[in-house]
Each structure stands twice: as C-alpha cells, then as structure tokens.
Amino acid sequence: MNIKDLPEESLFTPGHTACAGCAAPAIVRNMMKIFGKDTIVYTPANCLLVFSGTYPHLAWKVPYLHEAFENTGACISGVARAYRRKGRKVLVVGFAGDGGTYDIGIQALSGAAERNEDAIYVCYDNEAYMNTGIQRSGATPYGASTTTTPAGRKIPGKLEHKKDMAEIMRAHEIPYVATLSISHPKDFLEKVKKAKETEGFRYLHVLSPCPTGWRFDPSKTIEMARKAVDSGMWTLYEAEYGEITNIYKPKKKIPVEEYIKGQGRFRHFTPEMIEELQRWVDRKWERLYGEKP
Amino acid sequence: MYEIRFHGRGGQGGRMAAEAYALAAFLEGKYAVSFPFFGAERRGAPVRAFTRVDDKKIRIKTQIYEPDYVVVLDETLIETEDVLEGLKEDGMVIINTPKKPEEVQLSKPVKCATVDATSIALEILGRPITNTAILGAIAKATGKVSIDSIEKAIIEKFGARLGKEAGEKNAKAARVAYEKTLVGVSQGGKEFVPRKRWLPTVEEMPIGGAIGTLQTEAGLVGIGSFIENKTGDWRTFIPVVDKEKCIGCRLCWFYCPEGCISMVEDKATVDYDYCKGCGICANECPVNAIEMKREVRE
Numbered sequence: 385m386n387i388k389d390l391p392e393e394s395l396f397t398p399g400h401t402a403c404a405g406c407a408a409p410a411i412v413r414n415m416m417k418i419f420g421k422d423t424i425v426y427t428p429a430n431c432l433l434v435f436s437g438t439y440p441h442l443a444w445k446v447p448y449l450h451e452a453f454e455n456t457g458a459c460i461s462g463v464a465r466a467y468r469r470k471g472r473k474v475l476v477v478g479f480a481g482d483g484g485t486y487d488i489g490i491q492a493l494s495g496a497a498e499r500n501e502d503a504i505y506v507c508y509d510n511e512a513y514m515n516t517g518i519q520r521s522g523a524t525p526y527g528a529s530t531t532t533t534p535a536g537r538k539i540p541g542k543l544e545h546k547k548d549m550a551e552i553m554r555a556h557e558i559p560y561v562a563t564l565s566i567s568h569p570k571d572f573l574e575k576v577k578k579a580k581e582t583e584g585f586r587y588l589h590v591l592s593p594c595p596t597g598w599r600f601d602p603s604k605t606i607e608m609a610r611k612a613v614d615s616g617m618w619t620l621y622e623a624e625y626g627e628i629t630n631i632y633k634p635k636k637k638i639p640v641e642e643y644i645k646g647q648g649r650f651r652h653f654t655p656e657m658i659e660e661l662q663r664w665v666d667r668k669w670e671r672l673y674g675e676k677p
Numbered sequence: 678m679y680e681i682r683f684h685g686r687g688g689q690g691g692r693m694a695a696e697a698y699a700l701a702a703f704l705e706g707k708y709a710v711s712f713p714f715f716g717a718e719r720r721g722a723p724v725r726a727f728t729r730v731d732d733k734k735i736r737i738k739t740q741i742y743e744p745d746y747v748v749v750l751d752e753t754l755i756e757t758e759d760v761l762e763g764l765k766e767d768g769m770v771i772i773n774t775p776k777k778p779e780e781v782q783l784s785k786p787v788k789c790a791t792v793d794a795t796s797i798a799l800e801i802l803g804r805p806i807t808n809t810a811i812l813g814a815i816a817k818a819t820g821k822v823s824i825d826s827i828e829k830a831i832i833e834k835f836g837a838r839l840g841k842e843a844g845e846k847n848a849k850a851a852r853v854a855y856e857k858t859l860v861g862v863s864q865g866g867k868e869f870v871p872r873k874r875w876l877p878t879v880e881e882m883p884i885g886g887a888i889g890t891l892q893t894e895a896g897l898v899g900i901g902s903f904i905e906n907k908t909g910d911w912r913t914f915i916p917v918v919d920k921e922k923c924i925g926c927r928l929c930w931f932y933c934p935e936g937c938i939s940m941v942e943d944k945a946t947v948d949y950d951y952c953k954g955c956g957i958c959a960n961e962c963p964v965n966a967i968e969m970k971r972e973v974r975e
C-alpha cells in the first residue's frame with residue numbers, strides 16, 4: 385500500500401478550521417480514505433471535533449457523532465454491538481486526542497480493549513490539551529513548556545516523562561496495536577489498512593505535530609514528525625495479541641537535540657535537560673530494539 | 678473615555694496589540710483595560726479584542742459595541758466581518774492594507790487610516806505578524822498616545838515574552854508604521870451582507886438529532902458542509918507550482934492539511950479557495966516544484 389493506491393475521493397472536506405499546518409486533518413483524511421464510507425466516527429471534545437464539526441457545519445462525509453470527553457471507548461463499544469445486532473457491517477472508529485486517551489478516557493478505553501470490542505480506536509497525539517489552550521497531559525514530553533507547566537523560575541517545563549500509552553495498550557493483548565507517523569506514508573497506510581482488515585479491538589496511535597502548541601513554523605509539520613521518528617522520540621511498530629511483529633528502525637539515529645531545536649516549547653532547554661531527555665529516548669530504544677543506541 | 682475594537686484572526690496577535698495599547702496608555706497615567714473575545718475556533722478564524730482608556734477608573738466590563746476606533750489587522754476581514762458595526766459618528770477605522778485611505782471600500786465613507794503593516798512586519802521581523810506595527814499606526818492616526826509610549830509598552834510586553842532583541846525589533850516596526858501611516862476618508866457604498874446562520878428550532882431538528890446534508894437559506898449544513906467555508910483568505914503566502922518540475926509524486930497531495938491539492942494530468946494543482954498557505958507542500962516537495970510567494974490581493 386502506497387500513496388498512489390489511495391482513492392482520489394475524500395471523505396473529509398476542506399473548509400475545516402484547523403490551524404494552518406496542523407497535522408491532524410491530513411491524518412484523518414488519509415485514514416478515512418482507507419476506512420471507506422461504511423464507517424461511523426466518534427470524537428470526544430478536542431481540536432478535531434472543533435475544527436471539523438462546529439454546528440451546523442461538518443467536514444465529514446460519514447455519520448459522525450460527538451460524545452463526552454471520557455467515554456470514546458464505551459461509545460464505540462455500544463455502537464459496534466448495535467450494528468452487529470442489526471447484522472450490518474459498519475466500521476466503528478473513535479478518534480480521540482492524547483488528553484482523551486492517556487488521561488480522561490483511559491478507563492473506557494481499557495474496558496473496551498479488555499472486552500475485545502469490534503472497533504478501531506485512533507489516538508492522534510499532539511502531546512497536550514490543545515483545544516483548551518495547551519495544558520500538559522500524560523503525553524507531554526519531559527521539559528515541554530505548556531500553560532500548566534510554564535518554563536520559568538519555578539519549574540523548567542513539565543517535570544515528568546511521557547507515558548508509554550501504546551505499551552499500555554499492547555499489554556491488553558488485543559488483536560492489533562500500531563504506532564504511526566504521517567511522515568512515513570507507506571508505513572502509515574499499511575498499518576491503517578491492516579487495522580481495517582483485522583477484527584476485534586484495534587488501537588492506532590499517531591503522532592500529530594501541532595505548530596500552535598509546540599510553537600514551530602507551520603511549514604515544518606511533517607519535518608517535525610520525521611525528526612521525532614529519526615531521533616527515537618517517536619517509535620514505529622506493530623503488535624498482534626501483545627507480541628511485537630514489526631519494528632521500523634531509523635537508518636540513522638539523530639540526537640534529540642536535533643528534534644527539539646525548532647520547537648518553542650523546548651526553547652528553554654539546558655544541556656542537562658537535553659541529556660535527561662536523551663537518556664529517556666535511549667532507554668526506550670534499548671527496550672524496543674534490544675540493543676544500545 | 679474612548680474605546681477601541683480590534684478585528685484580527687486567531688494567531689495574528691490582536692489580543693497582544695490590545696494589551697500593549699492599554700499598557701502604553703497606562704504609562705501615560707491613564708486607566709486602561711483590555712480583553713479578547715473569541716469563540717471555539719482556531720487560528721485564522723476572526724477574533725476581536727477590546728481596549729478602553731479613561732482618566733478615571735473603568736467599571737464597565739462589557740464588550741465594546743460603539744467604538745471610537747476600529748482596528749483591522751487583516752484586510753480580508755472586511756468581507757466577512759461588519760467592521761463598522763456601531764462605530765461612532767466621528768469614529769475612525771485603522772486598517773492594515775497597502776491601499777490609500779481613499780481606495781478602501783466600506784459600507785459608508787468614514788475617517789480612515791491605512792498602513793501596509795504586513796510588508797513592514799515582513800521586512801523588519803521576517804514574519805507577517807502585524808500586531809506591533811499596527812500600534813504605531815494607531816498612535817499616528819488617533820494622536821491619543823505618543824509613539825514613545827507605544828515603543829516602551831512593546832519593549833516591556835513583547836520583550837518579556839520573546840526576549841530583548843525581539844522586543845526592540847517590534848518597537849521599530851511600530852515606529853516605521855507610525856511614519857508611514859496615511860490618514861484620510863474611505864469610500865462608501867459597498868454594502869456589507871452578513872452571513873445568515875442556520876439555527877433550527879427544536880421542531881426543525883430531525884428526531885434523534887441526525888442531520889444529513891441540508892440546503893438551507895444560510896447555505897449547506899450537516900454532512901460535508903464545511904466545503905462552503907472558504908479558508909483561502911487566511912493566507913499570507915501562496916504556493917505556486919511549477920508544472921514543468923512536478924513529477925507527480927503526490928506527496929503534497931497526501932500531506933496538505935486542507936486536502937486542497939488535486940492531481941490534474943498528474944501534476945499538483947492547488948485549490949486556492951481553501952489553501953491556508955501553511956507551506957508544507959513547498960517544504961516537502963522532493964524536487965522543489967513549489968515555491969511560496971507573498972500573496973498580492975486585489
């Protein structure tokens with residue numbers, strides 16, 4: 385599966401009001417091309433909801449529902465069961481942000497995964513609560529300055545490291561878990577296709593660079609995603625029933641410094657902070673690849 | 678007391694401008710308050726900010742409905758926002774535009790000041806952020822606050838956020854704008870047509886709340902209806918595709934956040950009605966077939 389295999393027709397219209405350069409609309413548009421029109425979409429409160437579904441407008445060309453912040457997992461479970469009862473084959477997909485996944489939605493998500501509901505859960509991860517003005521979440525990386533972890537005299541940005549949500553989902557031993565990056569189209573599309581073709585609970589986790597919240601030039605969105613992968617800040621792999629089946633390894637690993645350079649949220653980093661972040665990346669790398677970086 | 682209403686787009690810094698203006702007035706011994714107003718929308722969407730200045734304490738907390746001055750940070754807003762709404766009889770509009778005041782088309786002739794703040798910002802700051810340059814224009818047009826106080830306020834406010842050097846550059850942008858501002862009277866006669874909003878009553882709502890695609894007086898609503906929202910006027914830079922160079926790889930088509938690139942005879946073609954000018958396509962094109970150019974609008 386490659387870019388050229390994608391259909392022309394889009395199920396997500398232009399005219400939405402995402403910030404210029406936001407990665408999220410490109411992510412959902414391309415995913416929807418593969419999911420197809422027999423799909424029903426659920427979104428909790430987040431940027432995606434607000435830029436694509438502000439009443440009375442809608443950018444989606446499929447049935448689309450807005451549910452509460454904390455219950456994406458529960459909603460997609462119920463709808464999937466209702467369709468099964470009716471004997472209709474409909475793909476049920478939830479698109480939630482990192483806040484709606486790592487923090488407030490984790491209980492409903494974990495329940496749906498444990499029951500192996502027949503649905504796809506997509507977390508688009510922009511590493512903070514962007515819709516409400518850039519508050520830290522469990523996905524925010526160490527040291528990032530957000531409005532609730534403002535770098536200054538008291539604290540140097542967020543004190544804790546990013547939680548490994550994909551690993552938590554892998555531990556549920558569900559049929560499919562994959563991490564994706566829009567900067568790697570072939571890998572991205574193959575994983576979306578695989579998710580569509582798999583039955584049971586599927587979890588897709590995609591990094592979604594946010595020029596507004598990360599404070600970088602909007603033309604650099606894809607570059608940021610690529611550097612996140614190349615530095616090991618973001619790792620790409622697939623797991624089936626808890627076993628890792630495929631890992632992408634960057635050809636050349638770049639230092640995290642390269643990745644954080646162009647981003648305002650890391651502007652205050654000292655050499656010690658860079659080292660701390662690098663140590664975290666290296667630990668993660670060693671766990672995943674079974675070798676020292 | 679006098680009141681200023683700022684019209685900008687999210688991300689253009691209208692709120693910072695309103696705050697910095699209030700600070701400048703405060704530095705001259707006045708009482709001043711400022712605050713923004715925005716809905717649930719993102720960067721690029723129309724937003725308003727307000728500043729009130731008085732010789733005594735200010736107790737009113739409402740939005741400003743009858744401003745003495747209206748400041749328009751983005752000229753394209755004149756088409757979609759009723760910028761003259763409630764403007765006092767002898768009020769004035771201050772607009773960021775390369776046009777002369779006499780060339781500006783509004784619904785009636787009003788006192789009008791113009792400055793090409795975008796070009797000034799690009800030249801001095803290297804970015805199309807016009808919220809400091811426009812402050813210089815306000816000082817010149819209104820004569821209510823000195824350019825020295827504007828500069829001080831900018832250095833204090835922007836310097837604290839962006840560093841000393843950036844603060845000084847922004848102050849310079851204001852000074853240059855101050856010198857280049859033209860004051861005159863606008864054209865009238867261009868009627869402003871407000872967009873109708875479709876807000877159904879409970880009886881009109883389909884049972885269960887499901888809405889298909891509906892054609893209403895206010896335009897399309899429901900499934901796929903965002904297509905009617907033309908976001909092309911958010912843009913400062915415009916991507917220009919060199920069809921000779923384009924190899925039809927579709928990367929820009931895949932990455933464009935707006936989905937506004939289509940492939941015509943295997944060449945990338947941009948729908949400028951929607952392109953927000955983010956520059957991703959130009960940045961990602963493997964053969965540099967796309968160039969971002971400063972947009973010139975009629």
Ligand SMILES: Cc1ncc(C[n+]2csc(CCOP(=O)(O)OP(=O)(O)O)c2C)c(N)n1
Pocket residue numbers: 429430431432452453454480481482483484485510512513514515516521
């Ligand atoms: C129960 C509840 N708490 C808080 C909110 C306010 N709220 C709306 S969107 C949002 C942030 C969403 O963050 P995330 O899930 O990361 O999505 P993003 O906006 O970053 O894309 C919050 C806190 C809400 N809608 N419901």
Ligand code: SF4
Pocket residue numbers: 401402403405406407408431435510514515593594595596597719720
């Ligand atoms: S704040 Fe970030 S995630 Fe939200 S629309 Fe803007 S760029 Fe996208």
Ligand code: SF4
Pocket residue numbers: 918922923924925926927928929930944945961962963964965966967
């Ligand atoms: S990225 Fe460049 S070469 Fe590829 S289709 Fe777009 S313009 Fe053409």
Ligand code: SF4
Pocket residue numbers: 916932933934935936937938947951952953954955956957958959
């Ligand atoms: S500048 Fe941005 S919005 Fe415009 S065509 Fe290129 S990628 Fe799309």
Ligand SMILES: [Mg+2]
Pocket residue numbers: 481482483509510511512513514
């Ligand atoms: Mg988020």
